[in-house]
Amino acid sequence: MAYKELYACGFNAWNQLNFTTGINWAQPPRNERVFHSIVQHPDIEFVYASISAVLIRKGPDLLIAGHPDAFLTLIQSRRLQNCRHHIAIAGNGKVAAIGLDGSNSIINTYGSLNEYQINKPQTSVRVPTIKRIVANRTAFHALTSTGDVVSWGDLRFEALLGREPIEEYPGSHPSVVDDLAALPTGPIRKITSQGFMTAAITEGNDLYVWGEQPKPELRTGNGNGKGKENAQLKLFEELTGVPSAVDVLGYDVLDAAIGEGYALVLTTEGRLFVIGDNINCQLGLPEITHAAEWIEVIPSLQRGQRITAVWAGYKNSFLLVEQLF
Amino acid sequence: MMSPVSNVENPRPGSGEEELISHCLNSFCNPEQLEALQQEPEPGPNFDQSLRPCGDAILQLLLVLCKGAQDQKLPHNYIIERLDDLLEIANEKFYAFPFKEVPFCWRELFRCASFLKISVLAMESTWGKTQDLLEASQNCESPALFQILDEIVVDEVVRIIDMALIMAGPPTLHETRVSIDRVFDLLQKILKASSLNSGSSDASNNVPSPPSKRRKINVASSDDRFPMLSSFSPPILKPILKFETLSLGKFEDQILHPKDENLGSEPVIIQNCLDFWPARNERPWSSPSYLLSKTIGGRRLVPVELGRSYVDEGWGQKIISFKEFLDEYMLNDPKISDAGVGYLAQHNLFSQIPALRNDIAIPDFCYASCPPPHHSSPLAAKHSELPQLEDPLLNAWFGPAGTISPLHTDPYHNILAQVVGKKYVRLYAPRESEKLYPRDIEDGGVDMSNTSTLDIGVLAGWDGIVEEKEDAHEKFPLAFEADYVECILNEGECLYIPLGWWHYVRSLSSSFSVSFWFNGSEKVEEDL
Numbered sequence: 001m002a003y004k005e006l007y008a009c010g011f012n013a014w015n016q017l018n019f020t021t022g023i024n025w026a027q028p029p030r031n032e033r034v035f036h037s038i039v040q041h042p043d044i045e046f047v048y049a050s051i052s053a054v055l056i057r058k059g060p061d062l063l064i065a066g067h068p069d070a071f072l073t074l075i076q077s078r079r080l081q082n083c084r085h086h087i088a089i090a091g092n093g094k095v096a097a098i099g100l101d102g103s104n105s106i107i108n109t110y111g112s113l114n115e116y117q118i119n120k121p122q123t124s125v126r127v128p129t130i131k132r133i134v135a136n137r138t139a140f141h142a143l144t145s146t147g148d149v150v151s152w153g154d155l156r157f158e159a160l161l162g163r164e165p166i167e168e169y170p171g172s173h174p175s176v177v178d179d180l181a182a183l184p185t186g187p188i189r190k191i192t193s194q195g196f197m198t199a200a201i202t203e204g205n206d207l208y209v210w211g212e213q214p215k216p217e218l219r220t221g222n223g224n225g226k227g228k229e230n231a232q233l234k235l236f237e238e239l240t241g242v243p244s245a246v247d248v249l250g251y252d253v254l255d256a257a258i259g260e261g262y263a264l265v266l267t268t269e270g271r272l273f274v275i276g277d278n279i280n281c282q283l284g285l286p287e288i289t290h291a292a293e294w295i296e297v298i299p300s301l302q303r304g305q306r307i308t309a310v311w312a313g314y315k316n317s318f319l320l321v322e323q324l325f
Numbered sequence: 326m327m328s329p330v331s332n333v334e335n336p337r338p339g340s341g342e343e344e345l346i347s348h349c350l351n352s353f354c355n356p357e358q359l360e361a362l363q364q365e366p367e368p369g370p371n372f373d374q375s376l377r378p379c380g381d382a383i384l385q386l387l388l389v390l391c392k393g394a395q396d397q398k399l400p401h402n403y404i405i406e407r408l409d410d411l412l413e414i415a416n417e418k419f420y421a422f423p424f425k426e427v428p429f430c431w432r433e434l435f436r437c438a439s440f441l442k443i444s445v446l447a448m449e450s451t452w453g454k455t456q457d458l459l460e461a462s463q464n465c466e467s468p469a470l471f472q473i474l475d476e477i478v479v480d481e482v483v484r485i486i487d488m489a490l491i492m493a494g495p496p497t498l499h500e501t502r503v504s505i506d507r508v509f510d511l512l513q514k515i516l517k518a519s520s521l522n523s524g525s526s527d528a529s530n531n532v533p534s535p536p537s538k539r540r541k542i543n544v545a546s547s548d549d550r551f552p553m554l555s556s557f558s559p560p561i562l563k564p565i566l567k568f569e570t571l572s573l574g575k576f577e578d579q580i581l582h583p584k585d586e587n588l589g590s591e592p593v594i595i596q597n598c599l600d601f602w603p604a605r606n607e608r609p610w611s612s613p614s615y616l617l618s619k620t621i622g623g624r625r626l627v628p629v630e631l632g633r634s635y636v637d638e639g640w641g642q643k644i645i646s647f648k649e650f651l652d653e654y655m656l657n658d659p660k661i662s663d664a665g666v667g668y669l670a671q672h673n674l675f676s677q678i679p680a681l682r683n684d685i686a687i688p689d690f691c692y693a694s695c696p697p698p699h700h701s702s703p704l705a706a707k708h709s710e711l712p713q714l715e716d717p718l719l720n721a722w723f724g725p726a727g728t729i730s731p732l733h734t735d736p737y738h739n740i741l742a743q744v745v746g747k748k749y750v751r752l753y754a755p756r757e758s759e760k761l762y763p764r765d766i767e768d769g770g771v772d773m774s775n776t777s778t779l780d781i782g783v784l785a786g787w788d789g790i791v792e793e794k795e796d797a798h799e800k801f802p803l804a805f806e807a808d809y810v811e812c813i814l815n816e817g818e819c820l821y822i823p824l825g826w827w828h829y830v831r832s833l834s835s836s837f838s839v840s841f842w843f844n845g846s847e848k849v850e851e852d853l
Contacts, residue, residue: 013410014382025389028403051414052382067382091421137421156423156771260417280410 003323006039006046006056007299007307008032010282010316014052016066017316023067033286035299035319045320047084048075049313070113071095088135089113092154096133096140104130107142107174109152125174134193136160136211136258141198142174147187149200150174159241160196162210179243180208194312195260197239205252205268209236210243214261214277235261235276248273249294259312265294270306272297272319280315338522339471341515346451346471347459348511349444352504353437354395359388373498376437378430387411387437394445401452404445411438419492432493436501439489443482443508447474473522474515480624482512484646487626487677491644495676506679512621549612551655551745551835555726558813558833559749559787565812565820567594577693580738580823589699590823592752592810595690599817604684604744610837611745613651619680623648627677630668634729636776655725655835668724671840675719682719688740688819691717691843695738695824702755702825703763704775708736711844718842730830732761732777737842739822743814746836750820751781751811753827760803761827779804781829814838 008017009032015023017032019039039058047055053066055076062076071089086104087097095116099106105128108121115121129145139153139160151161155171158164163178165171180188185204192199197211213234238244251267262276262283273294274283284297299307301321309320361372362384376384390407393399415435419427448455450472458470486505496502571579571593580590604610617623625647632640645653654667675682698705718737726746732753741750753761764773782788783797784804798805813833814820822828824844 011410013386013407025385026398028389028399028407030403052380052386067385069380069382091417093421137417 004040004042004044005037005305005321006044007035007319007321008038008054008316009035009284011280011314012316014066016049016052016054016313019056019063019065031281032316033281033284035284035297035317037321045309046311046313046318048072049316051314054313054316054318074113074117085132086130087116088133088140090135090140090153091137094135094140094153096135096142096152098130098133099124107133107150107152109140109174123173127174132191134191134198136193136195136198139193139198140174141177141191141193143188143191143200147189147203149177149180149188149191151177151198157196157212159210159212160198162198162241162243164241177210177243183208190255192256192258192312194258197235197258197263199246199256199258199263200243201253201256205254207246207248207253207256207265208243209239209246209258209263210241211239212241213239235263255308255310257310257312257317259317260315262291262312262317264310264312264317266307266310266319270308272299272307272310274317277315282312282315282317284317338473338518341511341518342447342471342474343459343462345474345508345511345515346444346447346455348504348507349440349447350395350455350459352501352507353440353444354391356388356391356395359384359391363388375433375497376430378428379434383411383414383434387434387441390438391441394441394448395456397448397453397455401445401449405442408438408442408445412442416492435493436489436496439485439493440501440505443485446478446482446485449478473519476516476519479512479516479621482508483621483624484626488644490677491626491628502679509621516622549614551611551613552726553746553834555747555833557787559785559811561811561813563810565592565594565752565810567596567812569596570598571595571690573689573693576690576821577695580693580695580821583696587701588754588756589701589825590696591754592812592823592826593821594812594814595819595821596817598688598690598819599742599744602685602744604681605817608684610684613656617648617651619678620647623651625678627669627674628672629654630670631665633666633727634731636731655723666725666727668722668728670722670724670728670730671720673719674721674723681721685742685744685839687717687719687841688742690740690819690821691841692845693843694845695843698825699755699823701758702734703758704734704736704825705755708824711736714842714844720840720842722836722838722840724832724836726832726834726836728832728836729782730828732779732781732827732829734775734825734827735822735842736775736824737844738824740841740843741814741820741822741830742839742841743816743818743820744837744839745816746832746834747816748814748836748838749811749831749833750814750822751809751829752822753807753809755825755827757807757809757827760807762801762804777827782831 012029012031015029017038023029039056041058044056044058047057047062050069050072053064053068053072055062055064055072064072064076075084083098087095089095093112095110095113097108097116098104099108100119105126107125107127107130109123110116110121127150128148131143131145133140133142138157139151142150144150151163152172152174153161155165158171161171169175180200183202185202185206187203188200189203190201196214197209199207199209201207236246238246248265253265254268255266257264259282265273274297275291275294277290278285279289283291284299285291285295299319304323304325305321306324307319308322311318358373362377386407390404393404412435415431418431451458462470486508496505579593583590599605609615623646626644627647627650628642628644629650630642650667650669653664657664698708762778764776764778767773779801783793786794812820
């Protein structure tokens with residue numbers, strides 16, 4: 001198996017980017033300003049991040065760095081090892097998961113993690129077979145095995161659903177996002193979501209986004225001038241309640257990751273482009289606090305290495321780097 | 326930074342700064358509570374548990390930062406950076422829930438991190454040696470070692486506290502509210518000392534000048550009044566009953582025993598009940614310079630509604646400094662200004678700036694026994710579910726001529742006190758509700774059933790073009806049959822708006838009103 005490395009940068013208040021040593025509060029960790037290798041192993045992947053911790057898979061092991069919350073600890077537990085992509089927690093604490101019996105054609109939505117643990121779903125809806133569930137601040141999305149996207153969540157942020165709730169398909173019930181069916185470059189093969197935004201990649205490597213622009217108020221509360229100048233910056237012009245194709249400088253999109261107010265895109269040529277908030281250096285750009293347009297990031301890789309996947313945690317970012325020759 | 330000139334009459338330079346730092350250390354940088362929260366088993370009932378649901382990770386970081394503010398062994402910029410991160414985390418939660426459902430712990434975290442941050446900002450120039458300096462100063466060894474606080478830092482401190490008060494709400498602990506008021510008193514003192522030391526007695530020295538503004542308003546000159554010209558004065562065809570004075574007993578009688586049982590209690594105007602308010606006398610709210618003096622030279626932040634009316638397209642809200650609000654929206658002619666209409670509307674200014682609360686008094690009428698929601702109101706059932714208020718709810722309404730509150734009802738009885746300027750008010754009884762085309766649950770699940778679809782300005786022919794009025798005739802035929810009463814509420818008058826009555830309010834000049842919501846019902850009497 002080819003040699004692999006996990007690269008990371010960004011928010012590191014709880015030392016969650018460090019899998020070798022624990023936290024020393026006498027010398028508290030600073031944010032990691034550029035992408036650098038944090039774990040090396042022939043078989044690794046990023047799994048999940050909470051505000052204060054990061055969970056990765058290294059061979060057969062699920063490892064945590066930082067200070068895990070209850071949700072991350074649950075995913076790490078053996079019970080969920082085989083279906084960790086089938087559960088997600090939203091910013092408002094609601095949890096969505098496939099049926100507890102492992103039936104991935106039922107989606108249960110719970111008011112909280114506690115309600116999940118005692119299996120008291122608020123809603124239980126039959127759906128086509130689910131490959132993956134993701135969550136953002138107030139909405140959930142699920143990708144079906146046939147490449148459809150299903151969305152549901154809080155109606156106050158209707159744009160996050162990517163579809164118009166109607167009586168037959170209310171916003172609170174998992175229902176298909178029609179605008180993503182029958183796209184020119186085929187069905188959806190991946191979804192990624194965080195903050196107020198969700199993105200989908202088609203089989204033909206096009207990127208679609210929907211949601212709301214980051215709230216301007218999110219920056220005004222945060223003083224010291226830091227980030228204040230970004231108050232009105234939009235993430236994508238294309239970002240509305242209707243899924244729209246995003247042009248990443250004409251490139252085909254191999255992988256993408258949506259973070260809290262930022263996005264990473266990996267092109268089929270293996271080039272990395274980023275956009276959005278960089279206050280915690282989550283884009284790996286040490287000189288700026290915000291990228292208003294796509295900027296290419298070139299991490300210092302070894303000879304023969306190539307980026308093959310990207311992920312976004314909570315204001316931190318991860319790259320899978322493979323040795324190709 | 327101006328250099329202080331020592332002057333016998335002036336307070337020792339830096340003494341206000343010293344007091345501020347010492348006060349902040351004592352009030353906002355005490356790790357005891359946080360330490361107790363992380364102990365197992367849970368600490369006793371004396372400890373405030375409200376932060377606990379934020380989770381251990383956040384509590385641990387907050388504790389590190391709090392201790393860091395005390396012992397100052399960590400870099401200053403590290404602490405500020407992580408406090409900003411915590412503020413962001415709390416702020417993100419504010420947008421994850423409907424406003425009223427935001428878990429309390431996130432509001433508390435926002436306040437804690439904000440108050441810790443202003444403490445750390447105040448100590449920047451003495452970082453690493455603050456405690457030693459305080460000690461030395463107390464022993465009178467070496468006075469005047471505290472650097473004068475830069476005005477930019479004063480601005481920042483005010484901004485951080487006000488964002489916390491507005492976004493997260495006022496602290497629940499009385500002790501903390503008192504501590505915050507003390508910070509504002511000390512900032513006022515620091516600014517006063519710095520203007521004295523700079524050799525200038527000009528009051529406007531205390532006023533920050535916002536960058537790149539079109540013109541600076543010289544508050545000291547001119548006649549220190551808001552523009553009082555009213556653009557237009559609608560004729561009053563269906564006047565509201567007016568009393569020069571009214572006793573509480575007679576007021577109760579009016580509202581509990583209406584003339585017309587089918588109509589319920591009716592609006593009344595009481596003309597002379599605000600005569601003794603300081604706000605209309607020696608502490609005049611009609612004076613921009615007085616209001617600036619109560620807001621740290623206009624530095625305090627206020628939430629402002631932008632746009633003509635909350636149902637209009639493009640309506641929005643922003644939080645700006647009081648000075649900016651005066652400059653942009655109150656003292657500028659809206660016809661020349663491109664800022665549009667700004668309205669400090671439905672804001673509990675008095676819990677945020679208690680000094681202004683002392684300028685007014687709660688009218689006795691708010692303690693009257695009042696009737697339950699009238700049966701003719703379609704919202705009666707909803708309104709009767711509301712719990713009884715212990716004290717009236719106060720809100721400030723401060724804006725230029727031309728602000729509009731569209732036709733709506735409130736879930737409480739209301740005394741609207743007109744402190745400065747005048748307003749047109751039109752009222753429809755609850756039994757007219759059907760003719761007023763109440764809105765529905767709108768996009769995003771917001772219940773708008775307390776707001777009418779009608780634009781009274783268009784109906785009356787004051788706004789829009791003739792075609793729009795004709796259009797309204799066609800779309801809302803019943804509206805023109807609905808019975809109403811109306812008034813021009815003048816400075817010094819109070820209007821009683823019974824629970825459930827629809828009202829349309831439009832300022833005819835610069836205007837400052839206070840609304841008092843109350844719902845003390847007859848039951849209180851029966852219990853006795």
